[in-house]
Amino acid sequence: xxxxxxxxxxxxxxxxxxxxxxxxxxxxxxxxxxxxxxxxxxxxxxxxxxxxxxxxxxxxxxxxxxxxxxxxxxxxxxxxxxxxxxxxxxxxxxxxxxxxxxxxxxxxxxxxxxxxxxxxxxxxxxxxxxxxxxxx
Numbered sequence: 001x002x003x004x005x006x007x008x009x010x011x012x013x014x015x016x017x018x019x020x021x022x023x024x025x026x027x028x029x030x031x032x033x034x035x036x037x038x039x040x041x042x043x044x045x046x047x048x049x050x051x052x053x054x055x056x057x058x059x060x061x062x063x064x065x066x067x068x069x070x071x072x073x074x075x076x077x078x079x080x081x082x083x084x085x086x087x088x089x090x091x092x093x094x095x096x097x098x099x100x101x102x103x104x105x106x107x108x109x110x111x112x113x114x115x116x117x118x119x120x121x122x123x124x125x126x127x128x129x130x131x132x133x134x135x136x
Contacts, residue, residue, distance in 0.1 A: 013064075013132045057135070064131040071124045077117045085109050 047054070089109040094101070 013128050060131050060134045064128065064135070067124050067128045067131065071121070071128070074117060074120045074124065077113050081116070082113060085113055 051057075086109070089105055092105050
């Protein structure tokens with residue numbers, strides 16, 4: 001199943017997940033519910049609840065927050081991965097390689113980079129949709 005969300009749709013799902021975090025925690029803290037770096041959080045109190053779905057809800061919210069962070073990281077191919085693929089492409093040096101050969105290798109690796117990025121984004125989108133559906 002190929003599911004790809006536009007940036008607006010990702011933002012909308014992210015806002016829904018964040019709103020659920022606010023309901024659960026009572027505040028958002030920093031980005032995606034994390035406290036600002038200088039903030040020293042109080043010890044987390046033990047939560048007594050009769051809601052049998054509470055733990056699953058918390059796990060789903062945490063997964064959603066992680067996926068939103070990953071989606072932001074994968075808007076562009078991470079620099080280290082990009083550099084490593086460039087290094088591999090440049091290390092392919094058959095004897096008597098022509099400029100045309102080099103262009104084909106470079107194009108193949110550009111296609112690979114786009115494919116990797118799209119695959120990760122698609123996986124994140126599918127998992128975000130699953131989290132959003134679970135929270136509804």
